[in-house]
Ligand code: IMP
């Protein structure tokens with residue numbers, strides 16, 4: 001049984017391959033950072049924290065961390081885009097508590113998509129206040145639009161054109177997050 005709501009932009013197979021690559025690269029870079037501190041075990045104490053941005057990042061982070069064979073913990077952050085957000089977020093605000101124990105840790109913020117950059121800029125500010133040992137951003141998608149703030153992710157799965165996509169965690173009005181492929185939603189499904 002499949003949903004037919006639009007056309008496939010990035011297939012589940014391509015996603016799987018790319019997520020594995022991202023997990024491997026992230027692990028190598030984090031391991032190198034830990035080694036530089038004199039820790040050459042993969043079972044180091046609580047030094048690496050993954051911070052997925054709810055809700056869009058849940059599918060991505062679940063796959064990503066299973067390609068990262070190092071000791072880590074997860075802390076969730078919740079960000080809401082301002083109303084009328086379905087097409088494009090007009091702004092973003094933090095919702096609920098932010099993890100407050102990031103000082104001295106290697107933090108990786110994970111999100112589904114970098115669009116205007118507002119969401120990640122907000123999270124960046126809140127995390128940098130805590131003096132982490134390092135802060136990295138990992139996004140599955142980077143939409144090729146002009147950013148309203150200067151935001152880049154060190155790790156990006158795919159660059160995509162300026163189209164509204166759903167699936168693999170991305171939603172339209174809360175739906176379609178469960179689609180296994182990334183799809184461009186057809187007009188008659190909006
Ligand atoms: P930004 O704050 O403009 O960078 O937008 C980031 C957030 O907007 C993402 O975390 C998504 O929740 C949402 N978003 C942006 N573009 C899309 C899209 O094409 N499909 C679904 N959600 C999107």
Ligand code: MG
Pocket residue numbers: 053054055056057112
């Ligand atoms: Mg989101």
